[in-house]
Amino acid sequence: SDASLEERLISFGSVEVVPSEMISYDGDVETGVIIRMRAMGSVRNIKVHNITTGESMRIDTTKLQTILGSNIRAGDYITINTNKGSNSIVLTRSGTSINILNCLDKDTPWISLVKGDNEFLVEADNVDNLMISIQNKIVYEGV
Secondary structure, eight states: OOOOSSSSSOOOOOOOOOOOEEEEOEEESBBBEEEEEESSBBEEEEEEEEETEEEEEOOHHHHHHHHHHBBBBBTTTEEEOOOOOOOEEEEETTTTEOOOOOOOTTTTTOBBOOEEEEEEEEEEGGGEEEEEEEOOOOOOOOO
């Protein structure tokens, strides 16, 4: 903090809220992703979209509240794995991991990456309370 009105302030960092982000995938074969979310406060109605493929996943926080007795809150981590054979959704709270796969909307596809640019969008009530990272493996078609 610098209350000076005469000197320029120095910024050591900033948090940028970006509604969508482009992920460039150079692999040959469609692949899954691992989405990690950290809640910095209360969050509800999480939706993850791959706008490029038209795939969307929604976590039903009403079901989640029934299971946990509360909504997503500060300190919670959610990990969504959409890799084939490893599909899962896990919420970690106070060091305890809870399978919340049944909170995924019925008939929801598992989001994947296709060759080229993939535009991802995350929506939620209080989306500013989420820190999100997306990881993927690069998969090439073999002989």
